[in-house]
Amino acid sequence: MVRYTILVAAILAFLGMYFLRTPQEIQPEGDGSLAVMSNEAGDSAAPDSRTAWIDDERIKNADSEPGNWLAYGRTYEEQRFSPLTQINAGNVSQLGLAWSKDMGTNRAQESTPIVVDGIMYFTSAWSRVYAVDPLTGETLWSYDPKVPGEYGRRACCDVVNRGVAVYQGRVYVGSLDGRLIALDALTGEEIWQVDTIIDRDRFYTVTGAPRVANGKVFIGNGGAEFGVRGYVSAYDADTGEMVWRFFTVPGDPSLPFEQPELAEAAKTWKGGNWWEIGGGGTVWNSIVYDPDFNVVYLGVGNGSPWTRAIRSPGGGDNLFLSSIVAVDADTGELKWHYQTTPGDNWDYTAVQDMALADMEVDGEMKKVLLQAPKNGFFYVLDRENGELLRAHPYATVTWATHVDMETGRPVENPDLDYSEKEKWVLPGPLGGHNWQAMSVDAESGLVFIPVQENPLIYGMAEEFKETGLYKRNPGRWNLGVELGRVVQHFVSNLADWPLPRGYLKAFDPLTGESAWVVEIPHYWNGGVLATAGDLVFQGDALGMFKAYNKQTGELLWEFNTYTSMLAPPITYEIDGTQYVSILTGSGGGDLFGGAPLPPVPNPASLDYNNYGRMLVFKLGGDAPFEAPRARDMTIPEQQLAGLSDPEIAHGERMYHEYCAVCHGLAVRSGGVIPDLRQMDDGTHEAFNQIVLEGILVQNGMSGFGDVLDVEDSELIHHYVRARAHEDREVALGNQPGPRWTWQD
Numbered sequence: 001m002v003r004y005t006i007l008v009a010a011i012l013a014f015l016g017m018y019f020l021r022t023p024q025e026i027q028p029e030g031d032g033s034l035a036v037m038s039n040e041a042g043d044s045a046a047p048d049s050r051t052a053w054i055d056d057e058r059i060k061n062a063d064s065e066p067g068n069w070l071a072y073g074r075t076y077e078e079q080r081f082s083p084l085t086q087i088n089a090g091n092v093s094q095l096g097l098a099w100s101k102d103m104g105t106n107r108a109q110e111s112t113p114i115v116v117d118g119i120m121y122f123t124s125a126w127s128r129v130y131a132v133d134p135l136t137g138e139t140l141w142s143y144d145p146k147v148p149g150e151y152g153r154r155a156c157c158d159v160v161n162r163g164v165a166v167y168q169g170r171v172y173v174g175s176l177d178g179r180l181i182a183l184d185a186l187t188g189e190e191i192w193q194v195d196t197i198i199d200r201d202r203f204y205t206v207t208g209a210p211r212v213a214n215g216k217v218f219i220g221n222g223g224a225e226f227g228v229r230g231y232v233s234a235y236d237a238d239t240g241e242m243v244w245r246f247f248t249v250p251g252d253p254s255l256p257f258e259q260p261e262l263a264e265a266a267k268t269w270k271g272g273n274w275w276e277i278g279g280g281g282t283v284w285n286s287i288v289y290d291p292d293f294n295v296v297y298l299g300v301g302n303g304s305p306w307t308r309a310i311r312s313p314g315g316g317d318n319l320f321l322s323s324i325v326a327v328d329a330d331t332g333e334l335k336w337h338y339q340t341t342p343g344d345n346w347d348y349t350a351v352q353d354m355a356l357a358d359m360e361v362d363g364e365m366k367k368v369l370l371q372a373p374k375n376g377f378f379y380v381l382d383r384e385n386g387e388l389l390r391a392h393p394y395a396t397v398t399w400a401t402h403v404d405m406e407t408g409r410p411v412e413n414p415d416l417d418y419s420e421k422e423k424w425v426l427p428g429p430l431g432g433h434n435w436q437a438m439s440v441d442a443e444s445g446l447v448f449i450p451v452q453e454n455p456l457i458y459g460m461a462e463e464f465k466e467t468g469l470y471k472r473n474p475g476r477w478n479l480g481v482e483l484g485r486v487v488q489h490f491v492s493n494l495a496d497w498p499l500p501r502g503y504l505k506a507f508d509p510l511t512g513e514s515a516w517v518v519e520i521p522h523y524w525n526g527g528v529l530a531t532a533g534d535l536v537f538q539g540d541a542l543g544m545f546k547a548y549n550k551q552t553g554e555l556l557w558e559f560n561t562y563t564s565m566l567a568p569p570i571t572y573e574i575d576g577t578q579y580v581s582i583l584t585g586s587g588g589g590d591l592f593g594g595a596p597l598p599p600v601p602n603p604a605s606l607d608y609n610n611y612g613r614m615l616v617f618k619l620g621g622d623a624p625f626e627a628p629r630a631r632d633m634t635i636p637e638q639q640l641a642g643l644s645d646p647e648i649a650h651g652e653r654m655y656h657e658y659c660a661v662c663h664g665l666a667v668r669s670g671g672v673i674p675d676l677r678q679m680d681d682g683t684h685e686a687f688n689q690i691v692l693e694g695i696l697v698q699n700g701m702s703g704f705g706d707v708l709d710v711e712d713s714e715l716i717h718h719y720v721r722a723r724a725h726e727d728r729e730v731a732l733g734n735q736p737g738p739r740w741t742w743q744d
């Protein structure tokens with residue numbers, strides 16, 4: 001029997017005055033204007049009100065004001081569990097829409113709102129920030145950091161943002177182009193901004209929510225797929241001055257190390273020139289502050305490139321890739337680390353959300369850290385020293401047989417070594433669990449996890465297999481794996497394609513058993529909220545926002561939003577009424593996967609549209625909701641140039657290296673980014689201008705003239721036409737004709 005102790009909360013709440021100022025209008029979607037970059041630390045005048053005056057004590061005592069949602073995971077423990085009970089298993093069938101707000105975008109929504117002192121703060125696509133009335137959705141102010149449209153191409157996984165931090169009257173947001181910005185929580189006026197990026201020639205982006213504690217703001221970044229080196233920075237919350245920076249992987253070993261820990265870490269990288277390619281280890285999602293030890297835990301990402309044979313040919317664990325790293329919150333000094341996947345070879349990030357709890361383990365109370373990283377094992381670590389307490393699989397795992405509890409290391413499955421021959425592996429690079437947050441119920445000891453089983457056929461990059469050499473290509477993914485094999489499987493729909501699936505699991509991390517499991521026919525589903533009202537909420541890929549009985553997994557309520565969801569729901573209570581909110585709109589890391597193959601059903605965002613909306617529910621809510629019209633999936637007739645297979649195969653390769661990241665594998669968009677098979681005559685005519693000159697950069701479609709020439713663009717165009725023709729023929733019931741393979 002699992003027992004947790006719940007932190008006893010002392011009441012300390014500052015009730016603020018609630019001023020409304022004139023809303024600041026935002027720019028139209030992606031205006032493409034260049035933002036002014038500034039490294040100036042601004043002045044540090046204190047805000048003129050106590051509204052949104054969240055401080056460390058208030059977050060520590062969040063359970064004394066359960067009506068608010070004060071921090072990313074609600075509390076410092078980030079359990080995403082709400083004590084509210086007005087909406088419960090007995091009455092959730094009466095849940096109805098209270099209000100909705102159209103975010104004016106069809107890009108993915110990933111934000112967790114903060115609700116405090118009668119204001120809801122959240123972000124939308126392109127790092128835009130909104131302060132709204134949580135009772136009506138009325139905009140109080142909004143802020144557009146004016147991210148340049150070219151950053152649409154620099155982000156691996158859509159122009160997303162996972163939310164703000166609110167602290168001492170200020171709202172902090174990390175912009176996609178890597179700025180950390182402090183806003184006045186009352187007015188939305190900018191107080192300061194700093195540039196967090198060390199090298200603008202590399203494709204760094206920021207999508208994660210900053211965390212705040214102890215007078216500091218913590219922020220990481222993403223970009224490992226493009227070839228960057230990860231680090232986390234801490235800034236003075238008041239002034240924006242940098243306090244410390246922790247690099248997660250060593251740089252060029254011939255240069256001095258930026259921090260002493262890197263000397264030891266560098267010994268675990270052998271041969272190769274990882275610092276040229278990037279190294280990886282980006283901390284793009286989870287950063288958790290632990291007031292018990294004044295420590296910040298960093299969830300560190302995958303290697304760059306993915307394949308260790310290229311990155312570190314002499315072997316080695318490659319610290320601190322795929323690790324949970326504990327650093328001193330004041331100094332950034334390393335306290336301990338635990339590496340989930342030594343020598344990562346599969347894009348197995350450990351950036352997934354981490355929750356803290358006090359838990360009885362083997363008869364002893366422990367302060368534990370809980371994480372379900374991509375690699376499929378659920379880790380329970382002792383926060384005091386990083387000791388491994390449990391590592392049960394929470395999803396199907398084939399890359400390793402188990403985690404050896406003596407050594408704390410996974411035991412790899414030699415049968416799935418893909419260095420010579422490609423192999424299907426579970427989990428694939430989307431992970432057994434991704435950033436879509438889980439929820440921890442401390443009382444029952446169960447964790448509610450959005451699980452996915454979506455394999456990849458991993459194979460070494462052909463270039464490396466043939467020559468033993470690998471060169472970083474600026475401007476595109478540098479994975480070191482051969483995506484051509486994936487494409488072949490996808491297009492030809494071979495029988496050996498393992499079926500992807502999604503699950504919602506009520507998982508006991510100490511025993512490795514699931515109390516219940518709900519299967520979802522699509523793998524890419526939303527984050528989870530559990531409540532003391534015996535409910536578990538989740539939005540799924542099919543557009544259904546659902547409430548389950550926490551004890552049994554029985555479906556108690558559902559609402560068809562007609563839009564796929566990724567964002568985690570939250571709940572809050574104002575004037576005696578409890579609300580549940582969720583943002584709709586999918587995308588993120590699954591843009592590359594694109595439209596699924598049957599029998600996996602289409603996500604709602606493909607069948608309808610990908611409407612970015614904030615939906616807020618309450619008991620008896622009856623606000624109007626208009627179902628969108630179904631999307632026209634017709635593929636127009638194509639003009640084919642009659643090119644040879646090798647020419648089209650070249651276009652195919654170029655397409656998958658530069659375009660598929662957003663437009664989808666085999667030119668099958670998943671419904672977020674325009675489907676190129678449906679281009680109209682005008683778009684076909686302007687194809688080279690769009691691809692090379694970037695005339696649609698205001699939509700996030702940046703030009704690729706720096707890496708592609710006219711011939712490349714035209715061959716991509718022919719390939720797109722050929723794929724469109726093929727799928728049109730299939731849709732018309734005709735034979736699609738001979739298929740080419742990607743071999744050059």
Ligand code: CA
Nearest residue numbers: 224302347349
């Ligand atoms: Ca990755």
